[in-house]
Amino acid sequence: MSFLIVDRVNRLEGRLSISGAKNAALPIVMAALIGEGESILENIPNLRDINNLIKILNSLGAKTEYSNNRLKINTDTINRLDIPYDLARKMRASYYVLGALLARCGQAATSLPGGCEIGSRPIDLHLKGFKALGAKVNIEHGVVEVKADKLIGAKIYLDYPSVGATSNIMMAAVKAEGQTIIENAAREPEIIDLANYLNVMGAKIKGAGTDIIKIEGADKLEGREYTIIPDRIEAGTYMMAAAIIESDLYIDNVLVEHVKPLIAKLREMGVIVKEDVNSVRIISEGKLKAVDMKTLPYPGFPTDMQAQFMALLTQAEGASMVIETVFENRFGHVDELKRMGADIKIDGRSAIVKKSNLTGAKVKATDLRAGAALIIAGLVAEGETEIGDIYHIERGYENILGKLSSIGVNIRKVDC
Numbered sequence: 190m191s192f193l194i195v196d197r198v199n200r201l202e203g204r205l206s207i208s209g210a211k212n213a214a215l216p217i218v219m220a221a222l223i224g225e226g227e228s229i230l231e232n233i234p235n236l237r238d239i240n241n242l243i244k245i246l247n248s249l250g251a252k253t254e255y256s257n258n259r260l261k262i263n264t265d266t267i268n269r270l271d272i273p274y275d276l277a278r279k280m281r282a283s284y285y286v287l288g289a290l291l292a293r294c295g296q297a298a299t300s301l302p303g304g305c306e307i308g309s310r311p312i313d314l315h316l317k318g319f320k321a322l323g324a325k326v327n328i329e330h331g332v333v334e335v336k337a338d339k340l341i342g343a344k345i346y347l348d349y350p351s352v353g354a355t356s357n358i359m360m361a362a363v364k365a366e367g368q369t370i371i372e373n374a375a376r377e378p379e380i381i382d383l384a385n386y387l388n389v390m391g392a393k394i395k396g397a398g399t400d401i402i403k404i405e406g407a408d409k410l411e412g413r414e415y416t417i418i419p420d421r422i423e424a425g426t427y428m429m430a431a432a433i434i435e436s437d438l439y440i441d442n443v444l445v446e447h448v449k450p451l452i453a454k455l456r457e458m459g460v461i462v463k464e465d466v467n468s469v470r471i472i473s474e475g476k477l478k479a480v481d482m483k484t485l486p487y488p489g490f491p492t493d494m495q496a497q498f499m500a501l502l503t504q505a506e507g508a509s510m511v512i513e514t515v516f517e518n519r520f521g522h523v524d525e526l527k528r529m530g531a532d533i534k535i536d537g538r539s540a541i542v543k544k545s546n547l548t549g550a551k552v553k554a555t556d557l558r559a560g561a562a563l564i565i566a567g568l569v570a571e572g573e574t575e576i577g578d579i580y581h582i583e584r585g586y587e588n589i590l591g592k593l594s595s596i597g598v599n600i601r602k603v604d605c
């Protein structure tokens with residue numbers, strides 16, 4: 190079992206660079222299965238989820254080579270169409286095998302996915318989309334199987350703009366006969382990145398990034414080179430870390446457009462944010478004003494930043510309200526922050542956060558972003574913060590120890 194120890198710090202300064210986006214890399218790596226031959230993917234972050242996904246690709250018979258954030262995938266040797274339970278349960282994105290192999294081979298199966306426990310996370314919208322395209326869906330003993338002799342384009346309205354369902358249906362539809370239209374599609378930047386990669390391989394997708402995506406079926410997709418976008422959630426996490434104390438931090442390799450909702454909230458709180466073409470500079474005196482925030486699908490405030498933002502709000506003068514609208518159970522970090530002395534009251538999907546003096550404590554990362562929030566809280570907590578269950582954090586932050594240490598944080602990993 191490993192844990193992280195974080196010490197209180199007086200000031201953060203320096204420069205760090207953001208890695209490739211986990212939530213873009215995961216569907217894109219799986220989408221490589223649709224293209225014949227070899228894809229070379231650049232800027233693939235070295236994360237637990239990515240390494241698990243590479244194991245999944247290998248288990249399907251694909252050949253992979255991964256080093257220095259470059260992943261080569263050759264799909265000519267695929268010889269299995271199902272993912273074993275042990276690999277599927279470790280991550281959310283394992284469900285992308287359904288869309289990818291449905292497009293490539295007309296068949297796929299996987300145990301139901303894992304991922305952060307932040308709500309019930311059903312996959313009914315994914316399955317509704319596959320069925321509309323003509324696939325048969327069967328769920329038995331915790332395994333989902335999809336099968337189609339032929340996929341035919343269809344109009345699919347999503348009840349909710351689900352990121353996973355939009356991506357999965359987009360993948361399934363790239364070779365379907367005729368036109369597919371996804372209405373009320375998710376508009377996240379990771380959807381655009383996936384569509385761009387699929388288009389580079391020969392797909393005909395228009396409208397990604399809007400709520401109507403149109404896909405004309407293509408005969409064949411071929412592996413290509415592609416570079417993944419930077420991770421807006423990783424960038425946001427370091428923005429919050431800098432904002433919580435006195436700091437002058439440059440964060441490079443950020444697509445500023447993607448972090449606009451975060452910049453707006455930080456400015457409202459009194460933090461100085463300077464934008465450049467591909468970087469942001471955060472200047473903070475650690476004196477923060479309370480603000481209210483509600484998570485929403487993109488371009489709203491991202492749910493994947495709610496926990497880290499809540500850690501920041503524990504240091505804001507006054508009372509702030511946080512409303513989580515995307516997932517019904519994403520307040521796992523609250524009890525852990527309370528162990529550190531945070532004054533937070535939850536009522537359903539809302540939380541009231543008041544300024545509090547934090548003290549170091551033994552806490553655990555209840556999920557990936559909860560873990561990041563505890564690190565941020567640890568920067569201002571008196572004494573040492575000891576964070577357990579850090580495998581969650583390793584799912585989503587490349588070299589977090591190295592990056593934080595380089596800007597003045599005393600953080601170390603203890604293995605026992």
Ligand SMILES: CC(=O)N[C@H]1[C@@H](OP(=O)(O)OP(=O)(O)OC[C@H]2O[C@@H](n3ccc(=O)[nH]c3=O)[C@H](O)[C@@H]2O)O[C@H](CO)[C@@H](O)[C@@H]1O
Pocket residue numbers: 212215281282308309310311312313314315316349350351352353354375492493515516517
């Ligand atoms: C690997 C990955 O990219 N994960 C991200 C993805 O998760 P994920 O793709 O799982 O999130 P969705 O956008 O699908 O989920 C949003 C909401 O829709 C609901 N829903 C979703 C699908 C479905 O078939 N039925 C249904 O009811 C979910 O329970 C949730 O309440 O988007 C989330 C929302 O930005 C992020 O927090 C996750 O980090």
Ligand SMILES: C=C(OP(=O)(O)O)C(=O)O
Pocket residue numbers: 212280281282303304305306307493557558585
């Ligand atoms: C919820 C997240 O990830 P996943 O969907 O992979 O569980 C996240 O990245 O914050």
